[in-house]
Amino acid sequence: MGVMRMGYAHVRVTDMAEAKDHYATTMGLYETRSDVSADGNQRVFYKGWDEWDHHSVVLEEGGVGVVKYGWKVEYESDIDDIERKARDFGLTVERMSAGENPEIGDGIRFTTPSEHVFEVYHQATAIGTEVGTHNPDAFPRHLVGVGVPALDHSLITCEDPALMQSMLERVFGFYATERVQTSLDDDAHLIATWMTSNNQIHQLACLEGPQAKLHHFAFRLGDWNEVGRAADLMAMDDVPIDVGPTRHGITRGQTVYFFDPSGSRNEVFAGGYLAYRDRPVSVWTPEQLGKGIFYHARELNDRFTTVLT
Amino acid sequence: MSRGEASVVPTVRIEPSGFVARLQPGEPVLAGLHRCGFTVRQVGCRRGGCGICKLELVQGEVTYEKAVAGTVLTSDERASGTCLTCRAVPAGDITLHIDIEDVSAAPTGLLKYLNIAATGPDKE
Numbered sequence: 479m480g481v482m483r484m485g486y487a488h489v490r491v492t493d494m495a496e497a498k499d500h501y502a503t504t505m506g507l508y509e510t511r512s513d514v515s516a517d518g519n520q521r522v523f524y525k526g527w528d529e530w531d532h533h534s535v536v537l538e539e540g541g542v543g544v545v546k547y548g549w550k551v552e553y554e555s556d557i558d559d560i561e562r563k564a565r566d567f568g569l570t571v572e573r574m575s576a577g578e579n580p581e582i583g584d585g586i587r588f589t590t591p592s593e594h595v596f597e598v599y600h601q602a603t604a605i606g607t608e609v610g611t612h613n614p615d616a617f618p619r620h621l622v623g624v625g626v627p628a629l630d631h632s633l634i635t636c637e638d639p640a641l642m643q644s645m646l647e648r649v650f651g652f653y654a655t656e657r658v659q660t661s662l663d664d665d666a667h668l669i670a671t672w673m674t675s676n677n678q679i680h681q682l683a684c685l686e687g688p689q690a691k692l693h694h695f696a697f698r699l700g701d702w703n704e705v706g707r708a709a710d711l712m713a714m715d716d717v718p719i720d721v722g723p724t725r726h727g728i729t730r731g732q733t734v735y736f737f738d739p740s741g742s743r744n745e746v747f748a749g750g751y752l753a754y755r756d757r758p759v760s761v762w763t764p765e766q767l768g769k770g771i772f773y774h775a776r777e778l779n780d781r782f783t784t785v786l787t
Numbered sequence: 788m789s790r791g792e793a794s795v796v797p798t799v800r801i802e803p804s805g806f807v808a809r810l811q812p813g814e815p816v817l818a819g820l821h822r823c824g825f826t827v828r829q830v831g832c833r834r835g836g837c838g839i840c841k842l843e844l845v846q847g848e849v850t851y852e853k854a855v856a857g858t859v860l861t862s863d864e865r866a867s868g869t870c871l872t873c874r875a876v877p878a879g880d881i882t883l884h885i886d887i888e889d890v891s892a893a894p895t896g897l898l899k900y901l902n903i904a905a906t907g908p909d910k911e
């Protein structure tokens with residue numbers, strides 16, 4: 479089936495000690511490895527309690543913003559298939575070998591039209607979820623902080639969302655679940671698109687803005703109560719909340735946006751309806767965009783489009 | 788506050804409005820302005836990552852106690868007096884330029900209780 483999910487988000491942090499405090503103590507991720515990159519930067523690898531692969535978040539010290547995303551495919555042969563499609567699309571693809579990313583197998587790497595680095599791989603060292611697979615309990619008893627189960631999705635900015643949409647459709651086999659466009663006309667300008675490969679409401683969203691930038695990456699939560707509790711913990715830990723708890727009109731997800739200690743926006747995200755390839759795409763137009771983004775306040779703040787890392 | 792120096796309370800004067808806020812020792816500029824009841828428009832991540840909170844330092848010096856990425860605040864900007872207010876800690880009294888429309892005027896209502904340490908231009 480090709481791409482199954484965003485396997486990892488690799489981001490930069492300005493101060494590793496503060497970042498670890500945030501991702502381990504407040505968010506409750508499990509550290510699976512810490513090392514020094516070939517460039518001499520300190521790195522820490524994390525997974526959520528309900529993830530089985532070695533890591534889903536990589537922090538690298540030095541600077542801010544996103545280094546790259548990893549996309550896990552179902553079959554080894556999907557890598558070749560995506561490589562061919564990426565070349566057909568006009569992208570420059572390079573091979574990456576097992577171990578270039580610790581605990582990640584062979585794959586390919588390319589830079590998207592949005593100037594983000596994507597890696598595609600099939601094999602990752604299996605660690606197992608924190609509840610196991612044999613008569614598993616509902617959750618681990620001793621979760622730390624928010625205790626996020628898993629990485630969910632990301633929103634990036636790019637100069638040409640329509641081009642990113644067509645790349646994601648043609649190279650990854652993604653489809654759009656929701657869009658923001660200037661009007662309902664056929665020749666309307668695409669402002670943003672929410673894309674997925676399966677029933678998850680979105681794995682990657684692309685919003686018009688500067689190239690190569692990160693808007694946020696999000697962790698999954700179960701429901702409204704967990705989103706509210708996450709916000710309480712952010713207050714206790716003095717994490718700056720950007721917006722929320724509220725709901726997105728787009729995706730119907732329940733959310734808190736907040737900033738990690740390097741100023742990268744994170745999100746906790748619950749809900750979102752089931753996506754299907756044959757479900758008609760929801761379309762939002764600018765006069766209701768405030769409601770689309772923040773369903774209750776119905777107002778877009780400056781920060782939503784200007785604060786990027 | 789074992790060192791005498793650390794207990795110095797720096798003031799932030801806002802030009803052209805003339806309002807003054809008194810910060811706590813070690814407090815970043817933006818957090819101090821908020822605590823004193825001023826609402827500043829240029830607020831982003833509050834964690835040194837987005838660069839939205841940059842303002843012009845007209846007078847005085849600031850220090851950065853936490854790492855700031857060179858892509859967020861370049862050395863040229865530092866040298867020419869641009870201040871990343873969410874991370875900058877005044878090294879003494881400073882003066883910032885904030886356009887009138889980008890900062891609230893005198894704190895009113897409950898906010899005036901936050902601002903007991905601040906003085907308005909008419910109280911100088």
Ligand code: FES
Nearest residue numbers: 832833838840873
């Ligand atoms: S508010 Fe983002 S860098 Fe200061």
Ligand SMILES: [Fe+2]
Nearest residue numbers: 633696745747
């Ligand atoms: Fe999101």
